[in-house]
Amino acid sequence: MQNFFVKSHGLGNDYFVLNEAELSFKLNEKNIQLLCDVHYGIGSDGILLKVPSDKADFGLKIYNPDGSEAEKSGNGLRIFAKYLYDYSHTSGKKFTIETLGGIVTAEVTRETKGIASQVKVDMGKAIFDSHQIPVTCDSPECLDxxxxxxxxxxxxxxxxxxxxxxxxxxxxxxxxxxxxxxxxxxxxxxxxxxxxxxxxxxxxxxxxxxxxxxxxxxxxxxxxxxxxxxxxxxxxxxxxxxxxxxxxxxxxxxxxxxxxWNIRMIGEVREIASGYLSDELIADALCL
Incomplete structure (x- = not known):
């Protein structure tokens, strides 16, 4: 399963999932940009990287196509939950995921023959405090x-x-x-x-x-x-x-x-493709 990937989308917002334990190279800003490029890589709105966690059932790093790391992604979490369920990383339909933006609970709410098609995610709390968002604002809450x-x-x-x-x-x-x-x-x-x-x-x-x-x-x-x-x-x-x-x-x-102000989100998710990163693509990624 070395360098195996799964590409899926949540309502047209597409990510591909990689498992850190299966990668033969380290992700960095430049090779993330390459992998997400529609012409030279797989093409994606971002990368979801499965990593270990000692605080939740699974750990997740979320990378934007410009190489930066995101705290949280609702579509990304549903895609990641589908990957975990479809590819037997979990036998349960409900589990916790640690992200940079906190720990969330995901639940597969619809599946057919072991393939998840709808996922619910408890996304945590909405925070309006300007300092915590953060936003430079002269009011405690930045509204209007x-x-x-x-x-x-x-x-x-x-x-x-x-x-x-x-x-x-x-x-x-x-x-x-x-x-x-x-x-x-x-x-x-x-x-x-x-x-x-x-x-x-x-x-x-x-x-x-x-x-x-x-x-x-x-x-x-x-x-x-x-x-x-x-x-x-x-x-x-x-x-x-x-x-x-x-x-x-x-x-x-x-x-x-x-x-x-706890938020719950539910929506569909679909797999697009799965496969292996080619040796040539990996060689290009290692040069960056």
């Missing part, structure tokens, strides 16, 4: 705070769900707008660790539509942590109920937020 970029002023709402998010409410969603301003917002000086960006439109008390600019990855069809962040902001502002659906270009996730 003006953010000035080159030719636009947005009112931003910031929250952490294990990683930092900036939610902007819009009357209508235009893909070109987030493509134009996503990187500027992500890298704004207000955000010392950069930030994930969502443009959101409320459809009803139980439904919100969003577009996503993911930190370190760019425009993304779907994001689990982004969906959780938007849901938390909507509940905080009293715009929706605590059980709601988040519609993205890649599909829909279902989010629940309890009175203590």
């Amino acid at each position: 705070h003006p953010l000035n970029i080159v030719d636009e002023t947005y009112l931003i709402n910031c929250v952490s769900v294990g990683n930092p998010h900036c939610v902007i409410l819009r009357d209508r969603l235009v893909e070109g707008e987030i493509l134009k301003h996503g990187s500027e917002i992500e890298n704004h000086p207000m955000f010392p660790h950069r930030i994930n960006v969502q443009f959101a439109k409320v459809i009803s008390r139980n439904e919100v539509e969003i577009l996503i600019w993911e930190r370190g990855a760019g425009y993304t069809l779907a994001s689990g942590s982004s969906s959780c962040a938007v849901a938390a902001v909507m509940v905080k502002k009293g715009l929706t109920d605590r059980v709601l659906s988040l519609k993205m270009p890649g599909g829909t996730l279902h989010i629940e937020i309890d009175e203590d």
Whole structure:
């Protein structure tokens, strides 16, 4: 199983999974960029690396395609949970996973003949404290705070769900707008660790539509942590109920937020391919 990989997607947000114990080389920023490149590597929105953990059943490192490490990923966690279940790393349907953003509980909620198709993840708590997100803001909570970029002023709402998010409410969603301003917002000086960006439109008390600019990855069809962040902001502002659906270009996730701001996410996941990294690709990776 040396250098074995599995590539899957959660609503069009794709990752491939590697097992650190099976790799013949060490991952670094440059070879992560190569492996995620659609032309020279496998092509992916990121890498999920199975690692040991002494605090949870499994350990997970999440890498963005630019080589940076992410604290948490909702789609990534569902993909990783499917990998663990499908490839017999666990015999149970419910288990804990340690990430840089904390320990979460995942549960396979739908499967057919040992193949998982739907996963529920307890994503932890929504945190609105500006210092903990972190965001440089003169208010304890960064809600409806003006953010000035080159030719636009947005009112931003910031929250952490294990990683930092900036939610902007819009009357209508235009893909070109987030493509134009996503990187500027992500890298704004207000955000010392950069930030994930969502443009959101409320459809009803139980439904919100969003577009996503993911930190370190760019425009993304779907994001689990982004969906959780938007849901938390909507509940905080009293715009929706605590059980709601988040519609993205890649599909829909279902989010629940309890009175203590614990977040539960449920959604589908699908495998795309599995195989082995070629000797030539590994040789290229070792040269970086």
